[in-house]
Amino acid sequence: MASRLSSSTVDTQISASSEPFEIPKITKFKIGLCQLTVTSNKNDNVAHAQKLIKAAAKQGASLVMLPETWNCPYSTDYFEEFAEDFDDKDGSLSFAMLSEVALGNGITIIGGSMPERRKNQLHNTCCVFGPDGNLKAKHSKMHLFDINLPGDISFKESDTFTAGDQPTIVDTDVGRIGIGICHDLRFPELAMLYQARGAHLICYPGAFNMSTGELLWELEQRARQSSKIVATSGHEETIVIAEVDYSKIRQLREALPLEKQRRGDVYRLVDVHQQKPWKYKNFDTYECVEGWLV
Numbered sequence: 001m002a003s004r005l006s007s008s009t010v011d012t013q014i015s016a017s018s019e020p021f022e023i024p025k026i027t028k029f030k031i032g033l034c035q036l037t038v039t040s041n042k043n044d045n046v047a048h049a050q051k052l053i054k055a056a057a058k059q060g061a062s063l064v065m066l067p068e069t070w071n072c073p074y075s076t077d078y079f080e081e082f083a084e085d086f087d088d089k090d091g092s093l094s095f096a097m098l099s100e101v102a103l104g105n106g107i108t109i110i111g112g113s114m115p116e117r118r119k120n121q122l123h124n125t126c127c128v129f130g131p132d133g134n135l136k137a138k139h140s141k142m143h144l145f146d147i148n149l150p151g152d153i154s155f156k157e158s159d160t161f162t163a164g165d166q167p168t169i170v171d172t173d174v175g176r177i178g179i180g181i182c183h184d185l186r187f188p189e190l191a192m193l194y195q196a197r198g199a200h201l202i203c204y205p206g207a208f209n210m211s212t213g214e215l216l217w218e219l220e221q222r223a224r225q226s227s228k229i230v231a232t233s234g235h236e237e238t239i240v241i242a243e244v245d246y247s248k249i250r251q252l253r254e255a256l257p258l259e260k261q262r263r264g265d266v267y268r269l270v271d272v273h274q275q276k277p278w279k280y281k282n283f284d285t286y287e288c289v290e291g292w293l294v
């Protein structure tokens, strides 16, 4: 298995990525989204996900993404049992597979999410690996899915998981990527934060429910990224391959320069942690981030 960084090293890398916006070296690449069936057998899930990631890489994807809790049924009955300590070299089967397959295929992987055991707490965590097999970033779901619709759906993710409290933005070979997990999509402030930090992509691995999720997953994804749908699928197990072309996005942004039109003199993101404000390239008055819309 490739060498990997400990969680604490990765946290440092995340905060170090609040650098000024830069155009990525690469302008076009293929992304592969693996939608898969999850069973209550972890070994099977890991082997299956590995097969799909390899197939996506074979179809030319240099960035491959898995869904939320791809190695474990999305149920509070399983999270504890399936959780891995990512720093435990012998006890993190899923983590090790992602590292190996990223290295073996020379791709960047956004590893959906996995139940993570960390300091006596459980988190719903996405790991991002580079083509060298190293862990580049970890995002723990910040908005846990608690819902009570009597007669329809009742679920309390927060019974088991502890919410992450850090936005995650990571510089990869295919650009700067902001990470959210499923329910994180509902909170536009997180996406605005990523946008203000110069994210080229925002990726949201998900496992939406069919009662409330279906109404929003496509609509909100479009709203967060202001883009049209270039590829999609039904509910079946599949690999969606699509081309990301940054030059088209750049053209659109030049034609419709929202960054310049935004009224930072009227509203802005504020720094709730009192950290040094980070100025967005195109704004005089728009200082951000690590904060919420006021």
Ligand SMILES: NC(=O)CCC(=O)C(=O)O
Pocket (backbone or CB within 6 Å): 068, 144, 145, 181, 182, 183, 184, 186, 206, 207, 208, 209, 210, 212, 213, 214
């Ligand atoms: N896994 C989730 O976070 C589910 C979110 C969801 O379905 C929603 O409606 O929000």
